[in-house]
Amino acid sequence: MSQVDAHDISHDDHGPEQGSGVIGFIKRWLFTTNHKDIGTLYLWLAMFSFFVAGAMALVIRAELFQPGHRFVDPNFFNQMTTMHGLIMLFGVVMPAFTGMANWQIPMMIGAPDMALPRLNNWSFWLLPFAFTLLGSTMFHSGGGPNFGWTMYAPLSTTYAPPSTDFMIFSVHMMGLSSIMGSINIIATILNMRAPGMTMMKMPMFVWTWLVTAFLLIAIMPVLAGAVTMMLADRHFGTTFFDAAGGGDPILFQHIFWFFGHPEVYVLVLPAFGVISEVIPTFSRKPLFGYHFMVYATGTIAFLSFVVWVHHMFTTGVPLGAELFFMYTTMLIAVPTGIKVFNWVGTLYKGAISFETPMLFAIAFVILFTIGGFTGLMLALVPADYQYQDTYFVVGHFHYVLVPGVIFALMAATYYWLPKWTGHMYNECLGKWHFWLSVISVNITFFPMHFLGLAGMPRRIPDYALQFTNFNMIATIGAFIFGFSQLLFLYNVLSTVRSGQKVGDKVWEGGTGLEWTLSSPPPYHSFTTPPEITPSLFKHDY
Amino acid sequence: MQNNVKANQLVIAFTGVFLARTVFAKADYWQLNMYKGVTPLSHDMYYLHMIAMLICAIIGVIVFGVMIYSLIYHRKSKGFKAEKFEGNTRLEILWTAIPFFILVGLAIPATQVLMRMDNSENSDVTIKVVGSQWKWQYQYLDQGISYFSVLATPYTQISNQEKKGQWYLLEVDKPLVVPVNKKIRFLVTSNDVIHSWWVPELGVKRDAIPGFMHEAWAKIEKPGTYRGQCAELCGINHGFMPIVVQAVSENEFEQWVVQQTKVEDRFTGTQSTPTLQAKISSAALMTKGRDKYEQICAACHRVDGKGLPPMFPPLKGSSISVGKPISRHIALILNGVPGSAMQAYKAQLTDAEIAAIVTYERNAWDNNTNDIVQPADVAKVRASNHVPPKIVSRAQVGGFR
Numbered sequence: 049m050s051q052v053d054a055h056d057i058s059h060d061d062h063g064p065e066q067g068s069g070v071i072g073f074i075k076r077w078l079f080t081t082n083h084k085d086i087g088t089l090y091l092w093l094a095m096f097s098f099f100v101a102g103a104m105a106l107v108i109r110a111e112l113f114q115p116g117h118r119f120v121d122p123n124f125f126n127q128m129t130t131m132h133g134l135i136m137l138f139g140v141v142m143p144a145f146t147g148m149a150n151w152q153i154p155m156m157i158g159a160p161d162m163a164l165p166r167l168n169n170w171s172f173w174l175l176p177f178a179f180t181l182l183g184s185t186m187f188h189s190g191g192g193p194n195f196g197w198t199m200y201a202p203l204s205t206t207y208a209p210p211s212t213d214f215m216i217f218s219v220h221m222m223g224l225s226s227i228m229g230s231i232n233i234i235a236t237i238l239n240m241r242a243p244g245m246t247m248m249k250m251p252m253f254v255w256t257w258l259v260t261a262f263l264l265i266a267i268m269p270v271l272a273g274a275v276t277m278m279l280a281d282r283h284f285g286t287t288f289f290d291a292a293g294g295g296d297p298i299l300f301q302h303i304f305w306f307f308g309h310p311e312v313y314v315l316v317l318p319a320f321g322v323i324s325e326v327i328p329t330f331s332r333k334p335l336f337g338y339h340f341m342v343y344a345t346g347t348i349a350f351l352s353f354v355v356w357v358h359h360m361f362t363t364g365v366p367l368g369a370e371l372f373f374m375y376t377t378m379l380i381a382v383p384t385g386i387k388v389f390n391w392v393g394t395l396y397k398g399a400i401s402f403e404t405p406m407l408f409a410i411a412f413v414i415l416f417t418i419g420g421f422t423g424l425m426l427a428l429v430p431a432d433y434q435y436q437d438t439y440f441v442v443g444h445f446h447y448v449l450v451p452g453v454i455f456a457l458m459a460a461t462y463y464w465l466p467k468w469t470g471h472m473y474n475e476c477l478g479k480w481h482f483w484l485s486v487i488s489v490n491i492t493f494f495p496m497h498f499l500g501l502a503g504m505p506r507r508i509p510d511y512a513l514q515f516t517n518f519n520m521i522a523t524i525g526a527f528i529f530g531f532s533q534l535l536f537l538y539n540v541l542s543t544v545r546s547g548q549k550v551g552d553k554v555w556e557g558g559t560g561l562e563w564t565l566s567s568p569p570p571y572h573s574f575t576t577p578p579e580i581t582p583s584l585f586k587h588d589y
Numbered sequence: 590m591q592n593n594v595k596a597n598q599l600v601i602a603f604t605g606v607f608l609a610r611t612v613f614a615k616a617d618y619w620q621l622n623m624y625k626g627v628t629p630l631s632h633d634m635y636y637l638h639m640i641a642m643l644i645c646a647i648i649g650v651i652v653f654g655v656m657i658y659s660l661i662y663h664r665k666s667k668g669f670k671a672e673k674f675e676g677n678t679r680l681e682i683l684w685t686a687i688p689f690f691i692l693v694g695l696a697i698p699a700t701q702v703l704m705r706m707d708n709s710e711n712s713d714v715t716i717k718v719v720g721s722q723w724k725w726q727y728q729y730l731d732q733g734i735s736y737f738s739v740l741a742t743p744y745t746q747i748s749n750q751e752k753k754g755q756w757y758l759l760e761v762d763k764p765l766v767v768p769v770n771k772k773i774r775f776l777v778t779s780n781d782v783i784h785s786w787w788v789p790e791l792g793v794k795r796d797a798i799p800g801f802m803h804e805a806w807a808k809i810e811k812p813g814t815y816r817g818q819c820a821e822l823c824g825i826n827h828g829f830m831p832i833v834v835q836a837v838s839e840n841e842f843e844q845w846v847v848q849q850t851k852v853e854d855r856f857t858g859t860q861s862t863p864t865l866q867a868k869i870s871s872a873a874l875m876t877k878g879r880d881k882y883e884q885i886c887a888a889c890h891r892v893d894g895k896g897l898p899p900m901f902p903p904l905k906g907s908s909i910s911v912g913k914p915i916s917r918h919i920a921l922i923l924n925g926v927p928g929s930a931m932q933a934y935k936a937q938l939t940d941a942e943i944a945a946i947v948t949y950e951r952n953a954w955d956n957n958t959n960d961i962v963q964p965a966d967v968a969k970v971r972a973s974n975h976v977p978p979k980i981v982s983r984a985q986v987g988g989f990r
Contacts, residue, residue: 115753115757115758116746116747116748116749116753117747117748117749118749121891122825122826122827122828122829122888123825123897126822126824126825126827189898189899190897190898190899190900191897194824194825195822195824196822200782200783200821200822202781202782202783202799203782203783203822203823203824206928206929207722207781207782207824207900207929207930209899209900210899210900290799290800291798291799291800291801292800296800296801297783297798297799297800297801298798298801331663331671332665332671333671333672333673333674334673334675335675336674336675336676336677337675337676337677337680337681338675338676339676340676340681362785362794362795362796362820363796363798363803364795364796364798364801364803364804367703367704367707370703371700371703374696374699374700374703375696378692378695378696379692381688381692382685382688382689382692385684385685385688386681386684386685388652389652389684390676390681392652392655392656392659393676393677393680395656395659395660395663396655396659396663397659397663397669397671397672397674398659398663398669398671398672399663399664399665399669399670399671400659400660400663400664400665400669401664401665401666410656410660413656414653414656417649417652417653418649421645421648421649422645424641424645424695425638425641425642425645428637428638428641428695428699429699429703430630430633430634430637430699430702430703430706431623431634431637431638431641431699433634433706433792433793433794434623434624434631434634434638434789434792434794436785436794436820437785437787437794437820437821438820498620498621498622501620501621501622501623501624502620502621502624503624503789503816503817503818505787505818505819505820505827505828506822507822507827507828508818508827508828509828510747510758510828510829511758511828512756512757512758512759513753513755513757514620517619587671587673
């Protein structure tokens with residue numbers, strides 16, 4: 049018996065022995081069921097995809113630098129826009145946040161690990177195969193999917209290249225991975241909280257992830273259904289999306305956006321969570337209106353299910369539907385506004401300092417709000433007739449997703465990386481990364497609003513001469529942004545390998561359970577449930 | 590010192606050039622805002638856009654103002670000690686209610702405009718707009734006119750071999766001609782994939798959905814030429830199917846209508862006597878064929894004839910384009926391949942155009958068959974393929990495939 053105990057203790061700081069050398073390394077990562085290991089795998093996958101999909105964006109921007117055919121033909125251009133969208137959503141933002149959830153949720157609620165460790169392993173290891181399948185389409189004869197990430201039928205059914213079937217299967221695998229990941233997160237949050245960690249004491253990041261996980265379980269089967277119907281239309285003689293057989297191409301859009309709109313909030317709610325962690329820490333002041341932040345998260349999630357038609361105002365939906373979806377879409381501005389006001393309320397009369405995570409968080413609040421403003425404008429149906437499918441929309445959602453969601457991911461990485469690695473990142477390099485990013489992101493995406501208003505449709509490989517100036521500016525910005533991300537990569541790599549040692553409480557304003565653990569934290573985060581005391585959430589410094 | 594003076598002069602000169610440019614440059618090149626447009630609806634959209642932008646700007650100034658104030662004055666480096674408050678229910682209710690009422694205020698005008706947009710009753714002219722990969726067809730239902738409108742920008746400009754014209758990618762061979770001050774009803778649909786018919790200055794954007802028809806309307810107040818583009822990704826040449834609308838006075842419109850050939854079979858004249866068509870020299874066929882090929886066929890079959898297999902088969906060395914009989918080649922262009930992106934071109938291209946394309950395809954890219962196809966050959970195939978409609982039994986129509 050004592051032997052067994054000794055054995056257990058000796059494995060406290062690492063996983064089971066897997067042998068040495070390459071085989072040992074592969075087995076260590078392939079068979080791991082540890083929440084931190086899997087979190088790390090998710091995060092590296094996201095980092096890799098970020099540079100792949102980012103390179104695709106640069107191909108798009110290079111082609112659009114000047115009018116005329118320049119580097120790639122229109123078909124390849126369409127493949128780039130499709131793959132850039134799919135990989136950025138499913139390969140960057142979603143795995144990155146799932147990785148953060150894996151690392152942080154057990155540490156934030158006082159649990160040793162995730163509730164379902166083997167499921168966790170499978171959720172991750174589906175993804176590399178899914179993305180290999182998706183990436184392989186680029187090398188098929190006929191090329192990869194070229195109908196945009198929204199894959200509107202019949203362009204994606206009757207008129208699509210054969211590789212579309214690979215994309216469909218890959219989407220199925222990603223959906224499976226997301227659903228299992230979400231089940232795991234819900235099970236962990238609902239069952240594994242330390243005694244005393246009541247729901248209304250949970251950190252905002254945990255709350256937003258709980259809501260996000262429910263959203264994912266609700267929507268991923270819908271997407272799977274949509275692509276399966278595509279598959280049936282392509283090969284099994286059905287006509288779900290073909291009017292000639294009694295179907296309707298608009299049916300696809302309804303199903304797709306019933307998935308697609310909540311998906312937007314799947315991407316952005318965890319970002320809200322991150323910002324709600326970072327801002328109080330560096331303001332040295334509790335989050336303003338915690339309860340209302342929780343309610344707002346729930347309201348946004350609920351409303352996200354009843355706004356999907358705002359993506360389809362020009363398809364000829366009836367007047368009544370246009371009015372209903374316009375009102376619900378505008379209504380979403382209210383809980384989103386509450387979030388922004390509460391962040392400002394948190395900053396107000398705090399003792400603010402500007403470390404890199406805080407810089408990214410502040411940029412998030414301002415630039416995400418700008419994306420929110422254009423979102424409100426897009427909600428107004430008559431004006432939307434002029435915005436729909438133009439660069440105005442491209443500008444809008446990139447403001448929400450790049451200086452919004454991606455900046456939140458950057459903030460989270462700088463914020464928790466010292467905890468994860470035990471090393472401080474290079475602050476000077478972090479500030480360079482921030483300032484280059486925040487300037488270039490605006491150079492890239494702000495001119496897109498002008499282009500859209502002046503009449504440039506989205507997803508075109510070539511354009512009329514009067515759009516040249518702003519396209520050139522956007523391309524220059526995009527290249528600066530793209531290359532500044534190498535600073536981020538370097539900073540993360542060098543922090544993982546070496547750096548100044550940090551203590552348990554990395555940030556003096558940090559509150560919550562994760563800062564009571566050592567840096568880096570032990571292999572099984574909390575082997576005994578921690579005590580939840582009020583002082584845990586106090587900003588005493 | 591001298592360097593300083595020089596630098597100053599440079600700055601002044603540069604500013605001067607820049608100012609001159611902003612004053613004299615055409616507004617188009619730096620257009621920042623939405624088109625005000627030339628129809629009542631486009632004005633409404635513009636004003637709604639401006640109101641929304643103004644409201645957003647005001648909210649932005651207030652919220653960012655408080656935020657920036659805090660960032661400047663409540664800094665730790667200035668020795669500011671953080672307050673301990675955690676929330677304020679009254680404030681929360683206030684900043685829930687105020688935005689809600691602002692939104693209601695914004696929703697009222699939006700609803701009014703939307704109701705007006707939906708009312709396409711009492712129209713004077715009805716035009717059916719049919720999208721297909723990658724061209725627009727306009728059918729004047731009352732006047733009995735129908736024609737295709739395709740991109741007129743030559744391929745040499747797109748591939749940067751020639752200087753780009755002023756209306757690069759925004760010019761077509763036959764614009765849509767409409768009268769001013771008349772309520773025009775557009776019925777928009779598609780033949781293949783989803784397109785979107787958008788002319789910003791008309792305030793009309795309507796998705797063209799295969800199998801369904803949706804309405805839009807415009808009443809143009811000012812004569813002029815208005816340009817737009819397809820707004821929904823519709824395949825390879827999505828960026829190359831522009832729309833040009835020419836708004837003319839009522840008299841000019843009447844004259845234009847009279848000049849147009851009515852929808853009737855253009856080929857009835859030559860169908861019965863195919864051999865009567867004029868012969869064209871092989872050089873002329875090749876030049877014309879090359880132009881038409883690059884305009885219509887090159888999107889899928891590529892300029893080099895290699896296609897994008899397996900979706901778009903190559904023409905270089907293919908059995909269709911080098912093999913016999915030539916009539917098979919002609920028939921494929923006339924009738925297309927049902928259920929694929931290859932359309933039936935019999936209504937879109939004349940015998941002479943098809944003859945030129947076939948001749949070009951059979952002789953370009955080392956196909957070197959030395960076949961010369963004359964319009965008469967095409968007319969012959971057209972006549973032989975013409976199947977007069979017949980009555981079929983129900984079983985034949987709905988039978989299993």
